[in-house]
Amino acid sequence: MWHLDRRSTDERRKAIDSYFRGLESDTGLQAGMETSSSDKECLHGALVSPHVGNAFDLKWCEKSHRLLIVGRDAYYEDPVRIEERRRHFLNNTKEERRKRLNPHIRGTEQILRVFLGLPLGREPEDTKITVSGEVTNIYDCFAATNFFPKSRVAKTNKTSSKATKEMRPAGQRILEETVRVLEPTVVIFQGVRLLDYFLYEPVKIDNAIALQAFSHPSYRRNPWGWGSGGYFKTVVLPHLVRHANPTGREYPLYPQLS
Numbered sequence: 001m002w003h004l005d006r007r008s009t010d011e012r013r014k015a016i017d018s019y020f021r022g023l024e025s026d027t028g029l030q031a032g033m034e035t036s037s038s039d040k041e042c043l044h045g046a047l048v049s050p051h052v053g054n055a056f057d058l059k060w061c062e063k064s065h066r067l068l069i070v071g072r073d074a075y076y077e078d079p080v081r082i083e084e085r086r087r088h089f090l091n092n093t094k095e096e097r098r099k100r101l102n103p104h105i106r107g108t109e110q111i112l113r114v115f116l117g118l119p120l121g122r123e124p125e126d127t128k129i130t131v132s133g134e135v136t137n138i139y140d141c142f143a144a145t146n147f148f149p150k151s152r153v154a155k156t157n158k159t160s161s162k163a164t165k166e167m168r169p170a171g172q173r174i175l176e177e178t179v180r181v182l183e184p185t186v187v188i189f190q191g192v193r194l195l196d197y198f199l200y201e202p203v204k205i206d207n208a209i210a211l212q213a214f215s216h217p218s219y220r221r222n223p224w225g226w227g228s229g230g231y232f233k234t235v236v237l238p239h240l241v242r243h244a245n246p247t248g249r250e251y252p253l254y255p256q257l258s
Contacts, residue, residue, distance in 0.1 A: 001060075001130070002058055002059070002060060002116070002129065002130070002131045002132070002141075003058070003059040003060075003131065003132050004055050004057065004058060004059070004131050004132045004136075005057040005058070005059060005064070006057075006132075008057040009052075009053075009054065009055065009056045009057040012052060012056065012057065012181055012182055012183075013052045013054075013056070013082060015181045016049070016050055016052055016082060016178065016181050016182065017049065017081065017082045019177060019178075019181065020047065020049040020050070020081070020082070020149075021081070023047060023149075023174070024047055024079065041154060041155060041162075042152050042153060042154060042155060042162045043075070043152070043153055043154075043155055044150060044151070044152055045073070045074070045075040045076050045077065045150055045151035045152070045153065046076050046077060046078050046079045046080070046150065047079050047080075047149055047150050048073075048074055048076055048079070048080045048085065048146060048149050048150070048151070049079075049080055049081045049082045049084075049085050049149070050082065050085065050143055050144060050145035050146075050149075050178060050182075051082070051085040051086050051088070051089050051143060051144040051145070052082060052086070052143045052182065053086065053089070053137075053139060053140035053141055053142055053143065054086070054136075054140045055131050055136050055140040055141045056140075056141070056142065056143055056182070058131065058141060060246040060247060061246075063246070064185060065115075065185050065186070065246045066142075066143070066182060066183060066184045066185050066186070067111075067112070067115050067141070067142040067143065067184060067185070067186050067188070067244065068142070068143045068144070068145065068178075068179070068182055068184035068186070068187045068188070069108055069111060069142060069143070069144045069145075069187075069188050069189075069190060070144075070145055070146070070147055070175065070187060070188070070189045070190065070194060071104060071144065071145075071146050071147070071190050071191070071194075072146060072147055072148060072163065072190075072191055072194060072216075073146045073147065073148040073149075073150075073151035073152070073153075073163060074146055074151060075151045075153045076151075085144075086140075089139040089144065090137050090139050090140065092105055092109070092127075092139055093124060093127040093128075093137055093138075093139065095124060098122065098124060101225075102218070102225075103216070103217040103218035103223065103225040104190060104216070104217055104218065104225075105225075106122075106217055106225030106226050107190060107214075107216075107217025107224060107225050108144065108190070108217075109122075109127075109138070110224070110225070110226070110227040110232075110236075111188055111240060111244065112138050112139070112141065112142055113126065113138070113227075114237070114240040114241060114244060114245055114254070115141075115142070115186070115240070115244050115245065115246070116129055116138060116141060116247070117245070117246075117247030117248075117249040117253070118138070119253060120227035120237075120254065120256070121226065121227060122226055126138075127139070129141065143182055143184065145175065145178050147171045147172075147175055147194055147197055148163045148167055148171045149171070149174055151163070152164070152167065168197055171197070172197070179209075184209060185209060185210065186209070186210045186212070186243060186244045187209055187210070187211050187212070188212045188213070188214070188244065189211070189212070189213040189214070190214065190216050190217065191213070191214075191215070191216045192213045192214065192215055194213060195211060195213035210243040210244065212239055212240075212243055212244065214235065214236050214239075215231065224236055227256075232256075233256045233257075237254060237256055237257065238257065241254065241257065
């Protein structure tokens with residue numbers, strides 16, 4: 001049964017909120033997240049805080065489990081702070097949103113389902129779980145952040161990232177601090193190249209953390225947002241079950257492994 005370390009979760013949420021509020025006035029770091037190359041064709045987004053759920057710091061059989069999912073970037077015109085980001089994720093379980101979830105969120109949900117020992121799929125009744133005796137939204141049970149918390153996107157397509165290598169040092173520094181505060185036990189990168197970005201030079205990271213990187217759920221050659229397709233069955237799911245499945249539940253919960 002899942003149990004929540006509420007005090008630790010609250011402390012981590014406050015620390016991350018304080019850190020990102022400080023970044024809003026850190027002009028040096030802000031400048032590092034921007035670049036002037038081809039800016040006529042691009043837009044710079046506002047600073048986006050991580051999502052840290054109210055049930056982030058979980059325990060299963062007395063062992064701590066904390067999941068962090070890292071995406072590339074997300075464009076917002078105005079700053080997004082931690083509580084607003086949390087509301088964005090919790091809204092993904094609302095019936096009116098289920099039919100239009102983007103591939104990134106669909107993939108995130110499949111990762112969450114395996115992490116929490118729930119069936120794969122899109123059924124809304126599987127988006128709640130009992131934690132410490134309370135019914136809890138599964139999107140409250142993890143943290144999510146972006147490697148580039150200030151995005152650079154094409155003016156003609158705000159979902160098309162135009163981040164540059166000049167932005168990587170600042171992105172890495174922010175991600176390192178996020179990892180230091182949250183102390184995740186599993187970090188999953190949505191996009192194989194993101195892991196290369198994070199590790200392009202030595203970083204301070206606990207060797208006990210399980211690092212996994214998969215192609216983005218929207219990648220046209222291997223789409224896997226709703227837990228379907230050959231790539232998900234042969235690559236994503238086996239790795240999730242092995243490294244991000246504290247409950248140890250496998251077959252018959254995940255018949256795709258057979």
